[in-house]
Amino acid sequence: MLETLGSLNPILQALLATLFTWGLTALGAAVVFTTKKVNRSFLNAMLGFAAGVMIAASFWSLLSPAIAMAEDNGQIAWLPAVIGFLLGGGFLYAVDKLLPHLHMDLPRDQAEGLKTTWQRSVLLVLAITLHNIPEGLAVGVAFGAAAAGIPTATLASAVALAIGIGLQNFPEGLAVSMPLRGEGFSRWRSFFYGQLSGVVEPMAGVFGAALVIFIRPLLPYALAFAAGAMIYVVIEELIPESQRTGSTDISTIGAMLGFALMMLLDVALG
Template sequence: MNKNILIGLLIPFVGTTLGSAMVFLMKKEMNQLLQKILLGFAGGVMMAASVWSLLIPAMNMSSKMGKLAFIPALIGLLFGIFFLLAIDALTPHLHINETEPEGLHAHLKKTTMMVLAVTIHNIPEGMAVGVVLAGSAANNATITLAGALALSIGIAIQNFPEGAIISMPLAAEGSGKKKAFMMGTLSGIVEPIAGLITVLLSSIMIPILPYLLSFAAGAMIYVIVEEMIPEASVGKHSNIATIGFAVGFAVMMVLDVALG
């Protein structure tokens, strides 16, 4: 396998691992204000990545369709949203700071369901990285290797706070720091796996690349709107999450434009 593809697949996982390692620096439970900032920042990075790294390239690839170039992006976007909606409804999971689990009823531990909640988020992110790397490896004029690596770095930046958000509350609830670190890290392993599967199937997927890019964008936007923004907006000081979102959006936008 191309070394650049392997590096691109692993970069986001490194971000999750480093974020999860923050549990070893924690003396008490995560500050709610900090959690809001991190959630907002992560949401901003994901939203910018969805637009600049996925939806715009999808429409550019369909430029031969003229004024109908939006159709593949629209179809993929809607399929991505409904796919995550189905996964969300079927998979038993529990969000941070929530007491009622979502999805099908299952006799799972609270910590397991909390990790599953983050794992669901990571599936479309892994697919997004994989499909963009596959596009760059196929010498697609719309997707450069630098642009693909920019997305990987952006997702890694987003994964850093996400890793901390999963591991630190687990430790605060009594799981132990080593176990919390492992759970936080394992929540991110699905990303390189999903990305690798996407790359291995690239010969089949390249012809429908615009649909796949926008599919990943739709799935990521679902996570942002359905879960990350509501979690960041609960309680006092929700405006700080908005600032975090703006900063995250700006960072990812700069990365994509400057490196793409």
């Protein structure tokens, strides 16, 4: 499979990989066709799992290669990683303050971002879409880095990242469709909104791959930027949501398992 994928244009590689991650978002949203309500402890575990995957991916797939690339280029090894990481977090902070969105289990009047009259369903979708911007960007940058011939960035590691991001997208689709179904939305409408939250990933993935291919000196910064954005999402969104109901043990165990799985994928495949 890697040989076939390796023969493709890296931007197409990134598109296919992020279509895969979007597909798993849709698969999670499709659970709404089998049940009207999902066990909250299970959802907490899945959100914790997603957080663990993103933390591990941020280091092994993004920050570590960024540091190695900067060192190989004769730069101060830590500088691009630190600058890119903080810029990524700063970008998500700005988006978080500007983009209207609503976290699950919260009333409509606790929506964040700019004030709007948008429906609750739209705000719920936008909250998960916010997660998916850095995820798609990370996958795209990883494939772009592999195509650039950087020794520390391989096609196998990019594929491992896409698999890890895809696995943690499952609960994100679930986290949109199930609350909407519980509020009385039809199954098809709940599914539509759930999968819609992942549409941004292919767009961000293609942008990330194209960016690092055509502006190679930015590569360490781009990798670290994606890592910073992902860590911001984990700390600001995923961990608090997974522990909102007070059941912290199950979400913590989920995070540990997600971290371990992503570490295994990246080290074994990369």
